[in-house]
Amino acid sequence: MGWRLTMRCPDAPGLSVGTCLVTAVLSVTACGTATDDVAVPVAARDPSTDTRPAPAPDVSASAPGSDVSAPSEEPSSRRPGDTAAEPDPDATSVTTTVAASTAPSTTGRPTASTTTSTTITSTTTVPPVASTTTIAATVTTVPTTTVAATITLPLPPPPDRVLSDPFLHASNAAFDRLARAPGASMTITRGGQIVFSRASGQTIDGQPATGDSPMVVASVSKLVVALAVARLHEQGRIDAYGPVPWGDIGLSPNPAWNDVTVRELLDHTSGLPTARSSWFTGEGGCRDHVPSLLTPPPQGHRGTWVYSNGNYCLLGLLVEQRTGLPLDQALQQLVFDPVGAGGVHLTSGGLQLGDVPHSEGVERLSRLGGAGTVVVSTDDTALAFGRLTPTDLWVLQPPGVFTDQYGWGHTGTVDGAKSCIWVLDGGDTVVSATIAGNTVSTGGDVCDIIVPAIATDLGIGSARPGRTP
Template identity: 30%
Template sequence: MFGRPSRVLPLAVAVGALLASCSAPTAESGGLATSQQVATTLPELFVDIELEEFPDPDVDRVTIAPLPPSLRPDATEVIPTLTGWDAFDDHLQRTVIGGGSNALSVAVSVDGEIVHRAAMGLRSSASFEGAETQDRFRIASISKTITAIVALQLVEDGVVGLNEPVGATIAEGLDVANPRPGTTDVTVRQLLTHTSGFSKYENLFFGGQVGSCREAAAVGFSSSLRGTPGGSFQYSNMNYCVLGLLIEQLTEMPYEEAVYEHLLTPLGISGMRLAATVDPGPDEIEHVTTPGRNYMEALGAAGGWIATPADIVTIVDSLDPETSGWKPLSQETVGLMKTSANTPQTPDRGYGMGLILYGNGNSGHTGTIESTHAMVLDRADNVTWAVTVSGGYPSDTPRLAGIIDKALIAGGFLSG
């Protein structure tokens, strides 16, 4: 529900119609009751989740040119006092776009109803076309939440057991004649919780060594495990790449098609897709792409989706029993998603099944690929937000979470 139609909000700089049409935030808004601030600092445990997607910091990257100074908000300019969503959007415009990123999109819901959507910056550095709320961004590892939901649906339907060893079946489907010891013993639970023992394989996914998730998984089953299946937590894209292949085997349809049938179509979502590393579609925001890499194809079910923040919020809100609409999973299964699998176990904090647990009833996921950052947070106070950024600022998702909190404070929705 939106209280107002799409409109151009006040900006921190006055550069005429060019800026108004190219880099101004566009937004649709409703109401949000004031609530108490919930800390969104990522636990130290998950620093490696962010760094995991930057395997080689010394590699030169092709960067999207930042907005020229004439199009960038002036942080020193005095503007009239803003309130509500105007203040929220202005803070994001000044901080993220003003910090040098090219585009940002955000969606906020309350009790399962989206009350605000906004987009700002440019869709492409080659044009002055402004970003819009329907534009799609890479969501990177938030893709794991999607894959986890569909895999757990198959568990609920009795198609596969949560503790059932599935490695042998997958290895056979990959034509791996001699899978390494332990790989055939991995279970659905272990894949979901990153306790399978698979190594991280950063260079495999991000160094252009394989062209698909299937090829990556074949390497995984042909290589020694780093740990014992069912042992310690080790975040790895391999786990969710393998889950995507399992979904294909069990549903007898391509992974993307299975996700639509089991999750997206019932939620009324269209337009999401597994995207290519290069040659973005007309509805896709331009992203940094290092020549010679094909990580989007290699990641697949582990990180290859593009979506709008509203899509992400809709998916995450469907797990909440207090929201209306179709539910993909029982609350018992959602409870498993929100139970930490880390050892030693810390209640309400850690990694569950496709969800990061931030403590105090807050959960979500992050995603980072090159200079693209995404995050979704389902707060304990029934507020859910998702944000996607293309560009170099902020440098990581913990800082991005802090910026969203400050924007909510600026709008008067959180206490400072």
């Protein structure tokens, strides 16, 4: 449990933070357009010969201190994950990791800005009680069922690294750049707890936006769905390295798809076409659109990274089938309940009064399903990715996630929304930011603003990220 201080400051020149109204409440903190396909060769995985063991079921290791190998670098300007539909033509490949160093966490002190909410969470927190879980590396037949009782993930150990700048000046400056948009939100967690949360703009019902106000996050939806797949793999209800259970999800593709694996969907190596604009035109949802992509056999680029919304549309259908729940409810139980976060929903149900408005309208996103319809706050995503289990990290691998020299994560871009979530410093630090608007071109641009900023405050670098694939 932590005390959340919410500061609201009017737009008055020279007004000090000390004259702002401060209220204290007790709170529990527990895809754009590109022009060319990009093919990045990756080593194809054969699940029958994959000898890597599943990690031990140690929930207490939810945020390991060692770095996780995920995609290393995305490019400059337009990038693969920057859109809900297409990859970036400039991608290069550089794999780098950053080791952790020593010392405890310190909270940041944000500066005042117009119509801005700020959250500072104290370090006095009682960790939830850990529940035991089991991990199954191989599953062949899994019946439709209701999602298992929610576990509560414990807080990880305090971060080893001491902040170079405990006041997070660079991160505050980064948010000020994002706040040029009609709506913006940015959250940082360290050791699984919120240490920085700022937002600007208003919600649909006219209230000041906060870090807990849900926003359209475009292709960051994919990372949330991938985490749900990891949790179902851990429960033994999905084999992340086994064939896609086409019949179970009610699809009858060309027989050439029969040996395509869940891992290939996660990695964008399944051979699905990009099918750019078709994801934003026409009626119906993901289930209505994806069968047309499965009538021909996998394309010749199978085994090579080619970004396609179809992969995560299918993964969303699989999550629904395995849990017996609508996708938003399944994501809530699998991803957000374990960290005490709530409020996730989908654009297919329309926006809610407490959401930050999306000026372009959400109807055109309905076909994306698990590829881009999630509406969620930066507080909630930062919390969820601040407490990852060993199995989560085993499933969240490149090229399904992107990496740079600081860590790994995902971006999202559609007209009217740009988003980035990034895990740094061996998992000890997570930064999540979303804007409602088009003041930057892509979610990769959001990453280029926030990732070097928190890296500066951590003292691990300040260079522009180089992301891949």
